[in-house]
Ligand SMILES: Cc1ncc(COP(=O)(O)OP(=O)(O)O)c(N)n1
């Protein structure tokens with residue numbers, strides 16, 4: 001584990017210069033995270049959601065079933081994403097991402113080494129890493145070649161049991177020092193997203209605010225348009 005000095009963790013101009021000057025950052029974009037359980041009808045819901053606004057990526061995050069079952073459910077969803085040039089990301093398993101020819105993989109701290117994922121998936125794959133509320137984890141992920149770092153949870157969520165709470169200032173620090181995109185996740189809604197966008201989040205990772213929207217997932221995506229600018 002790399003030991004970064006307090007100076008390096010601070011907003012030190014020399015440190016910033018070493019690791020990348022603040023440059024132009026595209027507007028914040030939506031990154032949809034699937035419900036943990038879906039059925040064969042989810043494809044129509046996903047297509048409607050992706051057609052309702054600017055979505056950069058979709059992560060298939062299924063829990064409680066094996067890779068074969070995930071692969072069966074993944075195929076039509078991967079096609080729906082490809083038709084709309086939305087990145088299709090597999091959660092947890094670099095092996096399954098390889099098997100499916102997914103656009104990338106998201107790795108939690110217990111899901112494997114980003115360097116190994118890079119060797120397996122190649123230079124074009126999008127490899128994301130969970131960094132909770134930790135600058136250290138994010139800098140280690142960046143050093144390991146991650147294409148994005150994910151901070152959270154920012155708000156209470158029922159989608160996943162979380163023990164870390166991130167502050168928007170973490171997003172501001174990261175985007176001031178590093179060029180690698182950052183993702184904010186955890187309990188994010190169109191109503192509470194603005195502080196995260198203003199702090200510099202490159203992506204908002206959202207699940208229940210879209211799939212659980214009482215007016216439907218398309219309305220859930222459309223509701224973010226105002227805050228994403
Ligand atoms: C974009 C994004 N950020 C964080 C997570 C959480 O990943 P992980 O910590 O591995 O937990 P599970 O999602 O696997 O329960 C994520 N999936 N996506």
Ligand SMILES: Cc1ncsc1CCOP(=O)(O)O
Pocket residue numbers: 033152153156157158159160162185186187188205206207208209
């Ligand atoms: C996967 C994950 N990791 C941290 S919070 C979370 C859940 C995100 O879902 P929601 O947008 O419903 O809070």
Ligand SMILES: [Mg+2]
Pocket residue numbers: 091092106107108111
């Ligand atoms: Mg995981």
